[in-house]
Amino acid sequence: MTMVVIGAGLAGNAAAEELREQGYDGDVVLLGAEQHLPYDRPPLSKDVLLGHEDVEATGLRDADWYTERAIDVRTGTAASAVDLERRVVVTPGGEIAFDKLLLATGSEPRRLPVTGAPAAYLRTRDDSAALRAALLEKPRLTVVGGGWIGLEVAAAARAAGCDVTLIEPQAQPLLGVLGERLGSAFADLHRQHGVDLRLGTSFDGASPVPADLVLVAVGAAPRLDLAVAAGLDVDGGVLVDATLRTSHPDVYAAGDIAAHDHPTLGRLRVEHWDNAIEQGRAAARSMLGADAPYDRVPYFFTDQYDLGVEYVGRVPREHLDSVVVRGDLAARQAVVLWHDAGRVLGGMHLNEWDSIDHLRALVGRTVDVARLEDTGVGIAGLAESVS
Known part of the structure; x- marks a missing residue:
């Protein structure tokens, strides 16, 4: 029996590892379009750009590790097609037959025409190394x-002594993710560190900005071409059920491309590190016959200047203004909760590192709004009261 994983990013690597962890002893083939073995992505916009970590250190495992576990990693090998009827993956080097298939092809940066200076993008290890240089x-x-990557790069560039201008068409950075109040807090953070923010400015209508890069x-x-050409159900992502199975019973999808039918949050597609790893593991278990739904709540983190943030949950745009701030945003010491009439949709902390487990416990639970707003009750006590 052969398990083939297309995509050697975080989701694909996690799936291959989990297949072996679960005792599967059949063939495992892991196909990666890049020349590198699987590597970690968060440091690419954080520690690597800051010079705190060498890009070579982002590798997840060395070649011997895969060899010892009989995981056939094929770098520099992009799948060109999937033939579901014949159950083969087509590559430049030939066809690979599969019994079960996982698509974990990830995402690629959206591109814009840029004139007057070289354009850079940040997605791969090579991108990060070039940008650091x-x-x-x-x-x-x-x-x-002014999303997460843009803000993290701006912070790293200021740490390197660069003059930085940031152009964002919305009124605040992260407006569609965190809402007006929290977006404003991030804008203040970057202004305090010398970033020239040009908010409410369309990309194609911005006044000329002197720039070297x-x-x-x-x-x-999301990279959906393979799934579309194979005839899988796709709608903004590869449609998968609660167990990460696609419209074909022996094909699964995980990570950035998976439009997942979450048991409590509904249909969603998540592009974060934690989701890629955990969905990869869950997809591997499903490929081996487990029937457990993937119900983990989305999580991400960011580091910018002296600010460390962790976020858990999923807040629809219509509820971004239903926010409770417990602490001091200006001092960057706070816990934030978004809710729908008391039902906690998401939580975030700013430099409150002991709070993330309590926030995770609160997501999905209903708490009286007055109690949510009562700062006399600590976040730990609030979580304990609904556990």
């Missing part, structure tokens, strides 16, 4: 996009 030359950097960070698009 460029920042050491202290260029005038323009960041296009432009970092385009306007989001990522």
